[in-house]
Amino acid sequence: QVQLQESGPGLVKPSQTLSLTCAVSGGSISSGTYSWSWIRRPAGKGLEWIGRVFTSGSTTYNPSLKSRVTISLDTSENQFSLKLTSVTAADTAIYFCARGKSDYSWLDPWGRGTLVTVSS
């Protein structure tokens, strides 16, 4: 079955760019009409949907983060990525990737998540 695994630096300095990758195994990222999402959970807070990319490459972002976020597909590596610019301590969180069936869909499966700390 499809499995997702997040990777990237665990520590990012304030004002820099957070970059994460989600590797997809057990299936092709470009097959079907799926959406590929990023979600995060700051310590002591709930889950926040960041945005998604479709297999077509089209993207939709959370308006609260839209000016700083880019999500893209890399079909040659069967992965998708997240870039979040101008990070602050408020961006410290566990970051998850997940698959959806469409734009209006539940998310399944998810990755285990990766902790990113923003600190100098």
Place this chain on the structure above:
Amino acid sequence: DIQMTQSPSTLSASVGDRVTITCRASQSISSWLAWYQQKPGEAPKLLIYKASTLESGVPSRFSGSGSGTEFTLTISSLQPDDFATYYCQQYNSYLKTFGQGTKVEIK
């Protein structure tokens, strides 16, 4: 944004107890609601979608109900493997939003 309010935030229960978690939406979301279970260090696991449809492989002690703005997740007889945090998520809007989570602890 559609706000999702989950209650309680923490629930202490014993093995064998019937447990109910509530999720309220700030506007009607029809039946476009999912429930997830998450344990520390693990990926969130889909339990229920479309408010009451049990995901394949999920034990039948889990059930979901509701529509519009009020939803519940019920565990009919709590098992040791069920101690975890549970989240609801609406997908009526492209902007998916989640409840704050309910941690089910051992009493």
